[in-house]
Amino acid sequence: MSMPKMRRDMNAIARERLAARRAAERAATPAVPLVSPLAPAGGFPSLPPIAGLDLSSVAAGIKYRGRPDVMLARLAPGSVVAGVTTRSTTRSAPVLDCEAKLAAGADPEAGAAFLVNAGNSNAFTGGRGVESVEAVTAAAAAALDLPQSRIFTSSTGVIGQPLPHERIIDALGTLAAGLAPGGWPGAARAIMTTDTFPKGAVETAELAGGTVTVAGFAKGSGMIAPDMGTMLVYIFTDAKIAQPALASMLRRLTDRSFNSITVDSDTSTSDTLLVGATGRGAEVTQADEAAFEAALGAVMTDLALQVVRDGEGATKLLEVRVTGADSDADARKVALAIANSPLVKTAVAGEDPNWGRIVMAVGKSGAKADRDLLSIRFGDILVAEKGWVAPDYTEEAGAAYMKQAELVVTTDLGLGNGASTVWTCDLTHRYISINADYRS
């Protein structure tokens, strides 16, 4: 059954009213992005130099004008690199190139470089996209005196338009000349697209051989339902660690950080997380692994939450905790069903303690659930239990809680010990405004 059979005429009066309403809505929504109300109050954190790491950024005019849009990170000889990339079947040419280079595991003695542009994702650009990656990595290898196999590139921005890679190549001289240990703020800004603030994080770990630093930056802020990590994340450390140990740590931590956030359930074609360890600081011995993993995990979760805090249009940060599930996998299904539900997300935007929509999301999740064993809490407030509203719950208490900028909703399924936590943001008019004319 197809549409020709359907009545096609429009209600002319309704159309006119609709056009008027759209115009009014456009007028009411400022075109200049505000800084997210959930942005960290202190601004971009002060990130210390990492021995063996230099950063640089430049305004190359890829798409944006008058702002840095290409970032270069150079890692000294001896640095190991690990990474995780999107599992999207339509992933971009630079993602495929990074995957091949990570799998090949080239000799770290040469050093390495990460070269990233914003404004164009070089995704779905066919053979020409592959040629762009080849041209950029070859030019960067020559400019930095590195093997081409150690040049990792990422591109973020619009899909399906040819990357003007010559602008990146032309900028390589300026980028190389600008390399400096303190280049963090410019590098973090250069990778932004619809982000409203740059995202950085730092932790230290006390190892037997001394203190090491883990610091990095990330970008969001739409098309965020990572199937590995968020769109682009770069983390660096001076720790000395074997590549396989770093890679396996990264896989574990990614599931609890970047793979546990969602802005809009849409998965990017460009998701890339790269970690470079220069090895100039203390060694991560077996006894130190837990301490180092904790620091790396803290930086990853901090950056992941900053991505949610800058989710397109976000005004509320929602932590979705699920406990008592039959398995961790079931808990994750329920948590993602809640976090991705447009009805839950609009209720949060409206500060409406509409717990019925949580019940709906549990029901559609596909996880094992028994309606009459469910309980739901908003913060510490018991909202529902045993399949119905809790006797002491009041709508006033729920409504007061929902006014907070940061919310925790806990759903206990009452079945077993499976648990999962996922973070998301609300769904607001601004998300619509941003995405109904991002490209045009």
Added chain:
Amino acid sequence: MSMPKMRRDMNAIARERLAARRAAERAATPAVPLVSPLAPAGGFPSLPPIAGLDLSSVAAGIKYRGRPDVMLARLAPGSVVAGVTTRSTTRSAPVLDCEAKLAAGADPEAGAAFLVNAGNSNAFTGGRGVESVEAVTAAAAAALDLPQSRIFTSSTGVIGQPLPHERIIDALGTLAAGLAPGGWPGAARAIMTTDTFPKGAVETAELAGGTVTVAGFAKGSGMIAPDMGTMLVYIFTDAKIAQPALASMLRRLTDRSFNSITVDSDTSTSDTLLVGATGRGAEVTQADEAAFEAALGAVMTDLALQVVRDGEGATKLLEVRVTGADSDADARKVALAIANSPLVKTAVAGEDPNWGRIVMAVGKSGAKADRDLLSIRFGDILVAEKGWVAPDYTEEAGAAYMKQAELVVTTDLGLGNGASTVWTCDLTHRYISINADYRS
């Protein structure tokens, strides 16, 4: 890692600006629902009487004031009933009661009745919800002189609040007195919640024994990603057909109609589709089955598309066709990934021919796909092929096409013969306005 670790302070200036913007947006969005611009131009169709069927409706004040909100359909002795209900694990008390009665397959000689209220879904209401269904069905059985096993009820509206079932019981006398063959428009209006127009459809089938009629009505219009059918659908026919034949037809047709639409990817706790066949008209012999199934399928698809046309905030109807997939199941995965993508739906709202978001959705769908074999069409316009934009495609042609109210996007995966079609609507400011304060 939990939130206490995160910086909690807010950017005071950003908050103030946000509050001002929200106020402006609220002012720009009328509180009174318009009729959807996609509503059929002719209004509610003229539905003929069905021999053996009487309909009635009444304003019982369940939640709404001054409009009908309870509907009664009485089917004469000899009528068979088939139905499909939601698979949500948190489905409502009336859904569970319908399931039990459909499974028990009681004697049709007594006749049957469908009794439906809007304004309260009687979902997640614990033991009290079950008591409400018991009380209503017992009272209706007495009032209509039917066995309680032949009273099928549905409830739609807010979740988690006790159903004021005594108001339904008090209205039974008025409902019974008002039963009449021509009660279609009132019945269709009585089941509406956020719907902006009542939805009806009719077809006839020429059987060997004569012409039979299939007519029915449905409601939407949010929480629509049916896991069986949409929220509430009632279809009637005078055909004489065995219950098992009707039930198996219904399962087949549901997959191609109500299970192929999505407004917001959220699945209701109340989804119920009931079909009553009075058997007063011609018999559906084996030779007639295809003709009857075609008529029933046409009514179901017509109603399903009307639900999408009245999706909350909808201004565009999008038909998502997927061909060339490795299997039908893979085609469906891709079609649903496209149809449920907030980024695709906002692009449609913004009349933006942003085919990169289609590529993204293919990539995240989980279906087998090869980026370099993909092709995408907007209507008859070839937009992308072989992993990149088509040589003759122009942005102007795409933008002109997107201005239509009804759009067809075809994605060919170039792999096999799997195909699927799904219908959805755009995601607009009005969806946010409706759902950010539906309850409060």
